[in-house]
Amino acid sequence: MPEPARVISGAHASSGRDHPLLRRILIGLTLLIVGVLIVIPVVNIFVQAMGGGLWGYFSNLFSDRDTRHSILMTLIVAPISVAVNTVFGVAAAWTIARFRFPGRTLLTTLIDLPFSISPVVAGLMLVLLFGLQGHMGPWLREHNIQILFAMPGLILATTFVTLPFVARELLPVMEAIGAEEEIAAISLGASAWQTFWNVTLPNIKWGLLYGVVLCNARAMGEYGAVYVVAGHQGGRTYTMPLQVNKLFEDSRTSESFALASLLTLLAVVTLAAKVALERRTRRELLAATRPSEVPETNDLPHAGAGPPSVRVNQTRLRPELIMTTAKPVDSASAAPSQGMAGA
Amino acid sequence: MSKSHRNVLPGFRLSLSFTLIYLTVMVLIPLAACLFKACSLGPAEFIEAVWTPRAKAAYSFTVGASLASAAIDCVLGLLVAWVLVRYEFPGKRVIDSIVDMPFALPTAVAGLVYSSLYVENGWLGQFLVPLGIHAAYSRLAVVLVLTFIGLPFVVRALQPVLESLEAETEDAAALMGATRMQTFRWVIVPLLAPAMVTGFSLSLARGLGEYGSVVFVSANMPFRTEIAPVLIVHKLDNFEYPEATAMAMVLLAMSFSLLIVINVLERWSKRHYA
Amino acid sequence: MSIKVNNVSKKFGAFNALKEVSVEAGAGSLLALLGPSGSGKTTLLRVIAGLETPDSGSVYYEDEDVTSQSARERNIGFVFQHYALFRHMTVFDNVAFGLKVRRWPRAKIRDRVRQLLALVRLDTLERRLPSQLSGGQRQRVALARALAIEPKVLLLDEPFGALDAKVRQELRQWLRRLHDEIHVTSIFVTHDQEEAFEVADKVVVMNSGRIEQVGTPQEVFEHPASAFVMDFLGNVNVFHGRLQDGRAHVGGMQFDYPDYAHQESLPTTLYVRPHELELHHGPSEAGSLKAHVERVNPAGSVAKVFVWSDEFGIGMHVELSSERYNELRVRPGDTVYVSPRRVRAFVPEPEYVI
Numbered sequence: 005m006p007e008p009a010r011v012i013s014g015a016h017a018s019s020g021r022d023h024p025l026l027r028r029i030l031i032g033l034t035l036l037i038v039g040v041l042i043v044i045p046v047v048n049i050f051v052q053a054m055g056g057g058l059w060g061y062f063s064n065l066f067s068d069r070d071t072r073h074s075i076l077m078t079l080i081v082a083p084i085s086v087a088v089n090t091v092f093g094v095a096a097a098w099t100i101a102r103f104r105f106p107g108r109t110l111l112t113t114l115i116d117l118p119f120s121i122s123p124v125v126a127g128l129m130l131v132l133l134f135g136l137q138g139h140m141g142p143w144l145r146e147h148n149i150q151i152l153f154a155m156p157g158l159i160l161a162t163t164f165v166t167l168p169f170v171a172r173e174l175l176p177v178m179e180a181i182g183a184e185e186e187i188a189a190i191s192l193g194a195s196a197w198q199t200f201w202n203v204t205l206p207n208i209k210w211g212l213l214y215g216v217v218l219c220n221a222r223a224m225g226e227y228g229a230v231y232v233v234a235g236h237q238g239g240r241t242y243t244m245p246l247q248v249n250k251l252f253e254d255s256r257t258s259e260s261f262a263l264a265s266l267l268t269l270l271a272v273v274t275l276a277a278k279v280a281l282e283r284r285t286r287r288e289l290l291a292a293t294r295p296s297e298v299p300e301t302n303d304l305p306h307a308g309a310g311p312p313s314v315r316v317n318q319t320r321l322r323p324e325l326i327m328t329t330a331k332p333v334d335s336a337s338a339a340p341s342q343g344m345a346g347a
Numbered sequence: 348m349s350k351s352h353r354n355v356l357p358g359f360r361l362s363l364s365f366t367l368i369y370l371t372v373m374v375l376i377p378l379a380a381c382l383f384k385a386c387s388l389g390p391a392e393f394i395e396a397v398w399t400p401r402a403k404a405a406y407s408f409t410v411g412a413s414l415a416s417a418a419i420d421c422v423l424g425l426l427v428a429w430v431l432v433r434y435e436f437p438g439k440r441v442i443d444s445i446v447d448m449p450f451a452l453p454t455a456v457a458g459l460v461y462s463s464l465y466v467e468n469g470w471l472g473q474f475l476v477p478l479g480i481h482a483a484y485s486r487l488a489v490v491l492v493l494t495f496i497g498l499p500f501v502v503r504a505l506q507p508v509l510e511s512l513e514a515e516t517e518d519a520a521a522l523m524g525a526t527r528m529q530t531f532r533w534v535i536v537p538l539l540a541p542a543m544v545t546g547f548s549l550s551l552a553r554g555l556g557e558y559g560s561v562v563f564v565s566a567n568m569p570f571r572t573e574i575a576p577v578l579i580v581h582k583l584d585n586f587e588y589p590e591a592t593a594m595a596m597v598l599l600a601m602s603f604s605l606l607i608v609i610n611v612l613e614r615w616s617k618r619h620y621a
Numbered sequence: 622m623s624i625k626v627n628n629v630s631k632k633f634g635a636f637n638a639l640k641e642v643s644v645e646a647g648a649g650s651l652l653a654l655l656g657p658s659g660s661g662k663t664t665l666l667r668v669i670a671g672l673e674t675p676d677s678g679s680v681y682y683e684d685e686d687v688t689s690q691s692a693r694e695r696n697i698g699f700v701f702q703h704y705a706l707f708r709h710m711t712v713f714d715n716v717a718f719g720l721k722v723r724r725w726p727r728a729k730i731r732d733r734v735r736q737l738l739a740l741v742r743l744d745t746l747e748r749r750l751p752s753q754l755s756g757g758q759r760q761r762v763a764l765a766r767a768l769a770i771e772p773k774v775l776l777l778d779e780p781f782g783a784l785d786a787k788v789r790q791e792l793r794q795w796l797r798r799l800h801d802e803i804h805v806t807s808i809f810v811t812h813d814q815e816e817a818f819e820v821a822d823k824v825v826v827m828n829s830g831r832i833e834q835v836g837t838p839q840e841v842f843e844h845p846a847s848a849f850v851m852d853f854l855g856n857v858n859v860f861h862g863r864l865q866d867g868r869a870h871v872g873g874m875q876f877d878y879p880d881y882a883h884q885e886s887l888p889t890t891l892y893v894r895p896h897e898l899e900l901h902h903g904p905s906e907a908g909s910l911k912a913h914v915e916r917v918n919p920a921g922s923v924a925k926v927f928v929w930s931d932e933f934g935i936g937m938h939v940e941l942s943s944e945r946y947n948e949l950r951v952r953p954g955d956t957v958y959v960s961p962r963r964v965r966a967f968v969p970e971p972e973y974v975i
Contacts, residue, residue, distance in 0.1 A: 022527065027434055034430040034442070037423050040471070041495050042448050045460040048470055052463065092369045099362040113610070114370055117378075120606040122556030124576035125595045128583060129377035132384050137588060139380055164373055187355050187672065188705035191692050192719035192770060196357030202718070206709040225453025227559030232580060245455035245559065252459055252563070261463075264456045271451040278451070279444050291752060298755040300788050355672050355692060 046268060053265035055258050064262035071263060073240065074247035081155065081230075081243060082223040085162040086170075089219055093170025094212070098204075101178035102186075112175075118167045126164050127232025130157060153235040158243065161229040166222045173215030174208060180289045181207050210288060214281040221274040225267060381599070384592040396590040397597050401569055402578060406597070409575040412486065413554030416493035417501075420550045421543055423494070424501025431502070432509040446503075449496050458563025461492045484566040489574070492560045497550030504546030508539055541616035545609060552605045555598065622683045622773045622806055623648045624669060629678030631664055638664040640830040641678070646823075648683075649804040651797070653821035655811055657853065660827040662810045663778055669808065670776050671695045682773060698767030698805075700777040704759045706751040712738070712762050713747040719770035737765040740799075757788040764796075768805075777809035781816065793820050814854050818842070826850050848967045851892050858898065858937050860891045869964055874910055876961065881968060892965045895940035900926065900949055901958045909960035912937065914951050919943075928957060 022030075054061055066072055100112060118126070132138050134151040144151060151157045185207065189199040205212075227245045234241040242250065244267055251260035388396060396402075431443050449457070465472040465482035475482055482488050512535065520530040558576045565572040575598055582591035624646040631639040639661045646652045654662035667673040669680055671692035679688040687695055707715050713734055714721075720730045738744040741761040751759055760780060767775060780796075781789040797820045800807055811817050817824050818838040826833040826841055826849075834846040845851035852859075862871035865886040869878040881887065901909065912928040915936070919925075924946035926939045937959060941949070951957055 022433070026527075030426065030430050031434055031436050034427050037427060038442055038445060041423075041498065042445055044470065045457070045464060045495075046448065046452075048464055049456065049460050052460075092366070095362045095369075096366045098358065099366050102356050103359050103363075105363070111366070111370075114374065116606070117374055120552060120556075120602040122558065122576055122595075122598055122602065124558050124579050125381070125556070125598055126377070128579060128591060128595050129381045131583060132380040132588065132592065133377060135588075137586070139383075160373075164377070167373060183356060184701060184703060184705040185707055188699070188701060188766075189707070189718065189722075190355055190357070191670065191672065191697060191699040192722060192766070193693055193696070194718070194722045195693075198722055199357070203707055221451050225455070227453065227455045227562075228556075228576065231558070232583060245453050248455050248459055249563065257463075260459060264459050267453045267456050271448065271453070271456075274451045275444055275447055278447065295783070296752075296754065296756045296759065298753060298758070300755045300757050300785060 046272075049261060049265050049268045052258065052261040055261070060258070061262055061265075064259040065266070068259065070242065071247055071251070071259065074242045074244050074263070075266070077155075077158065077242065078224055078244040081158045081162055082220060084159050085166055085223045086216060086219045088163055089166055090170050090212070090216055092167070093172075093174050093215060093219075096171040097174035097178050097208075101175055102183055115168050115171050118164055123165055123226065123228030124232055127161055127229040130160055130164070130229075130233050152233055153241055155241075157233040158230055158241065161233040162223050162226050165226050165229050166219045169219035169222060170212070170215035173211055173218065177208050177211030177285065177289070178204075210281055210284045214278070214285060217274055217277045217281065221271065224270055381592055381595060384589060385596045388589050388593055392589075393593050396593040401573075402575075402594060404570045405573050405575040405578040405594075408486070408489075408571075408573065409555060410601075412489045412493055412574070413551050413557075415490045416497055416554050417547050417550040419490070419494045420497045420501045421547050424498055424505060424546060424550075425539070425543070427498070428502045428505035428509055432506055446499055448499075450499050454496065454557065454559030455563065457492060457495060458560035461488065461495065461560065462564040465491070483564060484572070486565075486572055488564040489561050489572060492564050493554045493557060496557060496560060497553050500549035500553065501543070501546035504542045504549065505539060508542040512538060541612060545612050545616065548605055548609045548612065552602060552609070555601055555605070623681075624774060624806060624808070625681040626665070626669060627679045627681070629665070629668055629675040629680065631661075631668060631673060631675050637830050639668070639675070642827075642830070642832055643678075644825055644832060644835065646806055646808055648806055650806060650822045651800045651820065652808045653811055653817035653824045654808065654827060655814060655817040655824050655853075656827035656833075657812060659829070661830040662812075662825075662827045665827070666776055666778055666808060666810045669774075670697050670699050672699075696770065696773055698770065698772035698775045700760070700763050700767050700775070700780050702779040702782050704751070704763045704783075706759055706762055706766075708751050710750075711747065712743060712749050712751070712754070715751070715762055716766045716769050718766065723770065733769060734765075737769055740768075741765045755788075756784045757792060760784065760792065768803075772805065775805045775807040777807065779810050779812070782811075782813075789816070796820060826853065828853070845965070848890065848892065851965060851967075856895050856938055856940075858893045858895065860893070860935065861888070862891050863888045864966060864968070869966065871910075871964070874960065876964060878964065878966070881966070887968065889966045889968060892967075893937075893961045893963070895925070895938045896923070897962045897964075898937060898939045899960050899962060900928075900939055900941065900945075900951065901960070902949070904958045905960050909958040910937075912957055912959050914953050914955045914957060917951065917953060919946060926951060928959060930959075 053064075056064065064071075065075075096111075096115060100108060131152060133140055134144060134157065135141050136145065149156075151160070185203050186199050189203045194202070224243075225245055226243075227249075230243055231246055231249075234243070234246060244263055248260050248263050248267070251257075251263065385393065427446065431439065431446075462483050464470050465475060465488065466484075467473065467476045469483070472483060480487070482491050516534055517530050520534045521527075525533070556576065558574075558580075561574050562577060565574065565577075567573050567577050569578075575594060579591050579594050579598075582588075582594065626642060626644045628641045628643055629639055630637075630641050642661070642665060644652075644665075654665060656662045664673060668675050671687070671690060671694070675688065679686055681687065682695065692699075707718065710718070716734045716737055717730050720733060725733075734747070735744065738747055741764060743758060743761055743765070746754065746758065751762070754762065760783075764780075781792050784792065793816055809820070821838065823835060824838055824841050825835050828849050833850045834841050836844075841850060842854050845854065851857055860871045862869060863886050864870075864878055864881040864883075866884055867877060867879050867882050868875050869881075869891060871891055899905075904911070910930050911932065912930040914926060915929050916927040917924070922943060924941045924943060926941060926946075927936060928939060929936045939959065949957075
């Protein structure tokens with residue numbers, strides 16, 4: 005679901021109108037809510053994970069083969085999904101931000117679709133397509149291709165669920181920056197690829213990174229869609245979140261928490277990156293639209309030593325050009341003043 | 348001035364085709380498969396599949412729990428957003444960043460820790476269970492974890508609106524004799540209403556589809572704490588594909604209507620308050 | 622290299638931006654496209670640049686038909702109103718971009734960029750980023766960048782529109798001197814009439830997608846081809862009167878108007894420039910209008926006097942030279958007599974109904 009951007013400025017001007025006691029109560033309540041709902045759970049994860057000490061922690065993570073494998077699976081599936089969705093995101097943002105065409109709004113809505121589909125339903129759709137009884141089932145079995153209950157299925161499910169992330173972050177960035185620099189590059193003779201690589205990419209890099217970070221967080225944490233597609237045999241097709249569940253169901257609680265703590269660490273890193281990048285993107289967007297604050301200098305040629313002569317377009321440029329002072333405007337010439345016309 | 352740039356900027360055809368193909372393959376074809384399967388059931392069978400007592404219970408629980416959690420999120424979210432926007436206190440920036448944690452935390456982890464916290468010997472359960480509050484493996488547990496997951500939606504929806512409130516409006520109300528409470532009810536709340544509804548809808552939409560966290564905390568007891576997605580998975584396991592698909596269609600219909608409502612709301616509020 | 626535009630039309634949806642426009646810029650000339658917003662001047666410039674494709678008509682560079690060529694292939698230098706500098710590149714890299722794209726050797730690029738930066742007096746700032754430059758400096762970088770590739774034609778879209786008045790003045794004079802030396806065929810768009818007059822060899826006055834008049838600044842000002850041109854360029858007083866038999870009648874005034882020799886009386890709108898009106902203390906033989914002085918603004922090289930005629934209910938703006946003003950010594954409330962030295966009417970072609 006879309007997250008609106010916001011700025012944290014200082015206290016609002018009207019805060020003084022609230023009674024100080026009320027203020028303190030409200031702040032306290034907020035801390036309580038955030039504490040109970042968010043902080044305590046997060047702390048609890050780490051405490052339970054570290055229950056057996058550092059040695060126990062690592063043993064929990066790496067001694068079981070299935071657990072090790074699940075880490076590997078997540079580390080393979082998520083980056084692939086993110087990479088593919090990043091390419092898509094860039095293409096979609098380029099198409100929608102830079103061009104006008106019929107169906108443009110529809111396209112934008114279509115991209116939002118995976119956000120509003122329950123992950124389980126997403127998994128179901130893939131089963132309907134690729135399952136043994138599915139549309140492509142027989143054909144797949146003929147050619148001995150395994151999609152469900154195997155890596156390709158996991159990748160597809162994860163990609164579906166995280167599809168909109170990069171595109172949604174890039175779209176406003178590209179629209180805010182505008183096409184002028186790219187048009188300028190074209191007018192100077194750059195090819196499409198040169199323009200994209202040298203002009204577009206550097207301008208969108210923070211927004212792109214932001215989208216990638218969010219996409220990755222969701223990809224690594226996805227549960228429902230992957231669960232449906234992975235089958236229930238555990239082992240070879242489980243990603244980390246699924247393995248967390250399996251361990252918990254098997255009452256191997258400390259292992260479950262150890263694995264969960266890894267995912268939580270990822271979440272914390274994601275939040276930190278999110279904050280840092282959000283600030284950068286906003287600063288860049290603001291700077292892009294602001295006129296220059298650098299004061300004008302009086303460094304246009306008046307008198308003084310001129311630079312060496314310059315050849316522009318095969319003509320030799322005389323130094324005097326750069327050295328002459330401005331000629332006074334001839335007042336007798338037909339140069340009427342500005343002002344209102346008519347009577 | 349033409350903003351289309353189609354004549355100047357390269358890559359329109361390429362990027363549009365790639366985008367369309369990608370979307371078709373990744374989104375439209377799976378959706379079509381779903382539709383197709385659902386249509387293989389006649390209307391009567393469709394109703395029969397989605398309207399069993401167990402399914403009905405699952406739907407009502409899903410909707411009920413999502414509504415409840417979204418409503419609670421509105422109250423809590425308003426409080427948190429209010430405090431974050433209007434007051435200064437040490438650690439405010441940290442708290443503001445933490446609010447996004449439910450966005451970033453994998454749902455399975457949320458489910459895991461929530462179920463563990465509120466059981467009898469859990470950190471919080473040890474206080475609550477003696478009081479008769481069972482916040483694990485119960486309906487309350489589901490509402491609780493959905494509240495966790497939906498909180499950032501409301502907070503982030505309300506913050507921009509709160510920030511754009513002008514202090515002078517409240518001053519004017521006070522000058523006309525309104526108490527703080529009256530100012531709040533008659534001046535501030537109407538301005539917040541659209542954003543509140545947006546936040547509510549987003550939280551609700553998320554709750555309807557949520558699976559990973561609920562599966563941990565609810566014990567998935569049919570007719571009591573089973574949510575619709577869990578029932579769908581159950582049917583899939585039993586190879587009852589058409590029935591599962593039918594139920595999925597109902598869920599999809601709910602999500603899409605919500606999506607439309609949210610879009611309309613966003614456009615409406617942009618027009619009125621931008 | 623000369624530029625020729627033949628019968629170019631361009632529509633944006635329902636909006637007709639250019640209606641069969643033809644214009645020519647001689648090799649090495651400096652042409653101004655002047656007009657109000659919506660007149661089509663920017664569209665015309667972009668069509669010449671290849672940034673827009675016309676619906677019909679053609680564009681020629683010298684003898685070559687470039688209508689189907691993209692902007693990339695035309696080897697033009699384009700300067701944008703808001704500079705469009707590459708914000709992540711230094712001044713040096715900005716100017717070097719066009720050369721890098723053409724794969725010039727490094728040393729050659731370096732020399733050329735340094736030359737151009739010296740030309741625009743920004744050689745000390747080559748490591749700066751655009752965000753660290755003032756508006757005037759940014760535009761000079763944009764100019765250097767456009768010139769770097771040795772373009773056949775230089776096109777500027779309201780190049781000084783985003784700058785302070787003083788910087789605008791400096792830069793436009795400097796652009797003129799630069800052009801005098803370089804002789805690149807240049808076309809620039811402006812809505813500022815003063816700028817067009819000061820800088821250009823020839824001015825193209827545009828209105829609603831059509832060209833009203835082409836000529837030197839002197840020509841278009843002294844001999845406007847239409848009411849629009851006259852009204853757009855500088856102040857003008859508008860009167861309603863009639864033409865008959867070689868004379869123009871406005872209120873109580875009459876003067877020769879040999880261009881209209883018909884017997885029929887033609888009601889028409891007459892235009893007089895403020896500096897073409899004379900003030901006298903007493904009525905003049907040639908016919909004058911009695912009025913009283915409402916406001917006087919003597920500041921500057923030209924004194925501006927606003928007079929009002931009660932009899933006909935019209936006001937007039939008059940401009941007097943300082944000497945004449947000092948002679949007359951008119952003050953608000955004084956009675957004066959106004960007579961025009963010259964009056965213009967734009968008579969439409971007669972329609973013959975058969």
